[in-house]
Amino acid sequence: xxxxxxxxxxxxxxxxxxxxxxxxxxxxxxxxxxxxGLKKFSSATYDVVLCDIKMPKMDGIEFLEKAREINSDVxxxxxxxxxxxxxxxxxxxxxxFDYIAKPPDLxxxxxxxxxxxDKQTLVTETKVLKRKVSRVQEMVGNSAPIKKIKETIEKVxxxxxxxxxxxxxxxxxxxxARWIHEKSNRNTGPVVEVNxxxxxxxxxxxxxxxxxxxxxxxAIKQRIGKFEQANGGTLFxxxxxxxxxxxxxKVLRALQEGKITRVGADKDINVDVRVVAATNKDLLKEVExxxxxxxxxxxxxxxxxxxxxxxxxxxxVPELVDFYLDKIAIEYGQPKKNIDKDAMxxxxxxxxxxxxxxxxxxxxxxxxxxxxxxxxEDVSTYVMPR
Numbered sequence: 001x002x003x004x005x006x007x008x009x010x011x012x013x014x015x016x017x018x019x020x021x022x023x024x025x026x027x028x029x030x031x032x033x034x035x036x037g038l039k040k041f042s043s044a045t046y047d048v049v050l051c052d053i054k055m056p057k058m059d060g061i062e063f064l065e066k067a068r069e070i071n072s073d074v075x076x077x078x079x080x081x082x083x084x085x086x087x088x089x090x091x092x093x094x095x096x097f098d099y100i101a102k103p104p105d106l107x108x109x110x111x112x113x114x115x116x117x118d119k120q121t122l123v124t125e126t127k128v129l130k131r132k133v134s135r136v137q138e139m140v141g142n143s144a145p146i147k148k149i150k151e152t153i154e155k156v157x158x159x160x161x162x163x164x165x166x167x168x169x170x171x172x173x174x175x176x177a178r179w180i181h182e183k184s185n186r187n188t189g190p191v192v193e194v195n196x197x198x199x200x201x202x203x204x205x206x207x208x209x210x211x212x213x214x215x216x217x218x219a220i221k222q223r224i225g226k227f228e229q230a231n232g233g234t235l236f237x238x239x240x241x242x243x244x245x246x247x248x249x250k251v252l253r254a255l256q257e258g259k260i261t262r263v264g265a266d267k268d269i270n271v272d273v274r275v276v277a278a279t280n281k282d283l284l285k286e287v288e289x290x291x292x293x294x295x296x297x298x299x300x301x302x303x304x305x306x307x308x309x310x311x312x313x314x315x316x317v318p319e320l321v322d323f324y325l326d327k328i329a330i331e332y333g334q335p336k337k338n339i340d341k342d343a344m345x346x347x348x349x350x351x352x353x354x355x356x357x358x359x360x361x362x363x364x365x366x367x368x369x370x371x372x373x374x375x376x377e378d379v380s381t382y383v384m385p386r
């Protein structure tokens with residue numbers, strides 16, 4: 001059931017429109033002037049607004065301007081008995097969906113309402129589709145470390161230099177890798193990801209290089225490995241510090257010679273792959289402890305990009321929160337929620353042990369559990385440890 005807000009200083013007009021639209025199956029809310037209407041618009045969700053132009057306290061044009069600052073997606077239909085062509089043009093220029101003169105023609109009003117709701121549905125669907133077809137999420141933040149990473153990507157991406165990305169879990173190492181691919185000359189090719197920590201040691205070689213049928217007990221058919229799948233594109237080796245020493249030796253050969261050999265085969269296969277690796281470990285310490293090959297470290301780390309923790313770039317938190325408030329609202333198909341300054345201050349100074357991944361989860365939790373506005377109390381209740 002669509003929710004419609006009627007704003008008019010004439011009680012008889014509000015009553016008449018309310019009765020007609022209620023009969024048509026709409027849920028109606030009323031306001032006697034622009035100020036009251038703006039308060040209701042700020043605290044509730046409406047599908048369409050019907051707004052008079054000439055009203056005390058705040059006229060329809062001023063309401064229109066302020067309402068669009070709050071939520072520009074809600075269609076606002078301006079109604080006025082005092083209107084003329086200039087008023088109509090001004091209202092449309094400022095974002096009104098349509099203009100109807102008093103007394104409104106019932107059929108035209110109902111058609112305009114349906115068109116307005118159809119438009120809002122299309123706007124929401126378009127935003128969702130844009131998110132789905134967008135290949136890479138934007139890199140949010142303007143802190144000095146993030147600016148440096150963006151500058152480095154711009155310089156490194158067009159080359160074929162191998163890149164090692166370091167940083168804690170959840171800081172966005174995969175996003176950096178994907179932007180390197182997106183801005184490279186290989187961006188029309190595949191980007192293939194391998195989580196080295198999620199694959200058992202005895203299977204990592206088969207995952208990377210493939211295997212021939214019958215090469216081991218469970219090899220019931222030939223398998224193409226990730227190196228071959230990424231041919232002409234980028235191979236992203238996530239959590240490279242968890243790779244077995246045996247697999248490290250074969251990766252080193254692939255990087256040196258541009259060739260791989262499937263498990264159980266004796267034929268070399270040429271591969272044209274750019275390798276980008278990432279780790280949350282101190283690889284030089286792993287080298288000292290004989291867990292990682294020094295020669296592979298130097299092969300991978302032609303360019304090293306360190307992604308800072310969220311606690312090291314707190315000035316980016318407000319922008320990130322706003323980004324996810326918008327993104328998740330679109331995913332849920334609902335209006336974006338506002339957040340109070342005190343609530344934002346709490347989030348900015350929160351100890352983000354899980355970094356960006358944790359922040360996204362927190363924002364989603366607040367969207368689900370909070371009211372129209374996210375308050376300091378909401379953050380204290382749903383985010384802060386007890």
